[in-house]
Amino acid sequence: MVKVRAENITKIFKTLKALDNVSVTVDHGLFFCLLGPSGSGKTTLMRIIAGLETPTSGSVFFDDEDVTDLSPSERNIAMVFQFPSIYPSLNVYDNIALAIRREVKSKQDERERVRWAASLLRIEEHLNKRHHEIDFGILQRVSIAKAIVRNARVFIFDEPLSNLDTKLRESLRSEFQRIHREVGGTFIYVTHDQLEAMAIADRIGILRDGRLQQVGSPDEIYYHPVNKFVAYFIGSPTINFIDTKLKLVESKLYASVGDSHIELGEAAKFALQSRQDKLENIQLGVRPHDISISTAPVSDSIPCYVNYIESLGTVLLVELKSGSASFKCLCDAGLNVREGMQVYAVFNKEHIHVIDAETEMVII
């Protein structure tokens, strides 16, 4: 396994800049997810790391070796794509064995490695079957087995689960961490599904329009997004953005929310100290998980009325309104709330983000 380093990668297709000066490092043996919306450049970056595409400028390093001019086979990469790649004329065993025909020392070695990969992907019972005898979910497991059986320096997965139905996707997703642990290689995994990335990655890199927005652990990205895009893209239900005015009164910092206001914590005050002359054009970013509802008035709460209730099973997604501000919160389905009712919203101060609406950067 190697450390992968993409340095100042730019890729221009005719007039389209698919990647704009992207630099990212994936440490040895890490499970790294590259996450971003459709067309953000994920596949292009993977293809450049794999050697299937040449960057317009920039370099790719495996450890300290510059591999920018090496072919995919010289780089020794194993890849899995959205669609299974299986030879229909061969059975599952031979498909997996073919992937290691240059690596194995003996038939015994081949058998052991194929069986190891098959057991990791739970496809032992299908080893003698052919393409037409197995379903799509199993075919994709075979593709993954063909990749992880190899002694590759890097394993690249480009949306391997995106064509599976929800149940199959969930079951394979939950197995990916175990597969990574057993294989012990450097995994780079592309997805546009933030839940998938949050569930399986050690670190996540977020791309938007060919530009890398942030790299961090799932927790860092969730709790400390650097900008509005990352805050919006990560987390479900989606974060609320609330227009606010900040006011410093007797050394306490208040943020308006609709017709009312809340006091912000010391950390926010500290972060905003340097810009006290510029407290306009600010938004609060608050996740629905971080707003709770009280049916009776409590201190530092926002009086609101319930505008809309959506049932998500054991929890309710409730839209609250206070003056011109509206925001959603999650509450227990057992809470007695009805549309039109007056309630009090309590914000979890620890997780309120303050955002510069002009630059879209998160201040805290």
Ligand SMILES: Nc1ncnc2c1ncn2[C@@H]1O[C@H](COP(=O)(O)OP(=O)(O)OP(=O)(O)O)[C@@H](O)[C@H]1O
């Ligand atoms: N060979 C190509 N020629 C021209 N444009 C391309 C080529 N490959 C990709 N693009 C463009 O580059 C941009 C990034 O594409 P890319 O496939 O890397 O995005 P992606 O993040 O993988 O998207 P998706 O989630 O849909 O797979 C898109 O606008 C795409 O149309």
Ligand SMILES: [Mg+2]
């Ligand atoms: Mg893609």
